Amino acid sequence: xxxxxxxxxxxxxxxxxxxxxxxxxxxxxxxxxxxxxxxxxxxxxxxxxxxxx
Numbered sequence: 001x002x003x004x005x006x007x008x009x010x011x012x013x014x015x016x017x018x019x020x021x022x023x024x025x026x027x028x029x030x031x032x033x034x035x036x037x038x039x040x041x042x043x044x045x046x047x048x049x050x051x052x053x
Contacts, residue, residue, distance in 0.1 A: 007040035009033070012052040023051070 011023040011033055023033040030038075033049070040047050 004046070005044040006046040006048060007044040008048045008050060009036050009040065010050050011036075012050060 015021055023036075024031050026032075027035065037047055037049075
């Protein structure tokens with residue numbers, strides 16, 4: 001029986017140095033957050049996103 005794996009994506013913070021929310025920056029037509037969700041779906045059953053917004 002497979003062990004269920006959960007992924008927690010930390011998507012928050014002040015972004016003081018960049019000045020913008022890094023999770024919402026785009027790369028190859030998708031936000032970084034979208035890329036992280038896709039990758040985590042390939043290795044885990046559940047995705048949890050922790051964000052301040």
